[in-house]
Amino acid sequence: MNRPAVVAHLSDLHLGAHYGYAVDSIVADVTAARPDLVVVTGDLTMRARTEEFRQAKELLERLPGPVLAVTGNHDLPLTSWRRVLRPYDRWNSWIDADPQPIRRVAGVTALGLSSMPRWRWKNGRITARQTDEVVRVLGAVPSGDVRLLALHHPPLATGTAALIGRERLLDAVRDARVDLVLAGHTHVPDVTFRAGTAFVVAGTATSRRLRGTGCSWSLISVRPGEVTVRERVLGPDGWRPGRITENVGG
Template sequence: MNRPVIIAHLSDLHLGAHDPAAVASIAADVAAVRPSLTVVTGDLTMRAREAEFRQVRELLDRLPGPVLAVTGNHDVPLADWRRALRPYDRWRSWIDADLDPVRQVSGVTALGLQSMPRWRWKNGRVTGSQAAAVIRTLGDAPPGDVRVLALHHPPLATGTAALLGRRRLLDAVRATRTDLVLAGHTHMPDVRVRGRHVFVVAGTTTSLRVRGAACSWSLISVDRGEVVVRERYLGPDGWRVGRVVQVRVSAGTSSAR
């Protein structure tokens, strides 16, 4: 590749319960890095209301494309007839008709998974057919492409927070030599390395529901076996770089500063 692959990883926008300063400034901050792909890993709305989806659409249209977005638990209606009968209608109308979207750009093959079934609140699920889609889509990616998998729920979570279908998903990640697995949900930025796979959880980008950290997003650079994750935080003077994690994938080692 001629230049590093740059991926902007946003998550947990929660529009409807958002920080207006973060919403107003995030698109320009992301655009400044000229990403190859912008990924948003779920909870784009607070309560899956029509007005919230309209706000999300306006924000997504300001972000540099292509954009890959997946559903989170807050993007499904909470407790009305739509949750039972038509849980994804507003998502399909406003965001993407495909719940498991694929984006292919120069040097990148990316697959998003809809990990929020209508009947499972909070922890999420990945089905056997979705794991097969990982094998099919990322396994057949062009040689040299950065393989990216995105979903809302962190696949490395265990115990009571574990994703249903976690093992089948991680088996598919290993089989396809997926480079990056991107998630959200926790509102706490995190980077972990498992073998040659880098798992990145982005913080909440525009929500007021921060948990021990400011609004943030993750700037990911991939270049010749090295992955660098720069967590960008919103402060009084705008967005700034916070923690930086460098990973040499071939060695499976990482360092942070």
């Protein structure tokens, strides 16, 4: 590709437990970046209530498209019969009925995975069928185009926070030659480069559930072998530049 693709990476909106001024201002900040693709890696809602999903849908529709969004642990009902019988109904109705959405824009193929099964309340799981899909879809992307994978739970997390199926997923990322893996969940921004892949965890874009950092989102410029991540952080005067992390040449 002749120029880097521009990806806006938002995560952990937690609408229902959000800062109103963050929601009110983030659309203009993302739009000003003129992204080719917007990716939202889960926890769009706080408790998967209908009103929260309505707010999430309205926000996604205001962001510059196309948009790819995946489920987080807060996007399933915490308790009640819905958790057992219809855990994804509201997500399917309001956000996206495809559990493995694909977006293709100029020079980029992006695949989303749902890493939140109904029987886990916080940590995630990736199945063999999902990792097969990573290899099938992203492994077939033409040389020179960017391969992007999005899910809620960070694949590099270890210990009690580790994904079930973590090693299988990392094998698929390697086999498919994925350039960029986007995740959220921790509310703490992080960038790690590993064997030619950039693993980017976005902070919380609009939530009051802060963990030592303020609200932020990640603006990513990417082409094969070149990745630059620019954090956008929310201050008293609005969104401003934050940390820059880059890797050029693999």
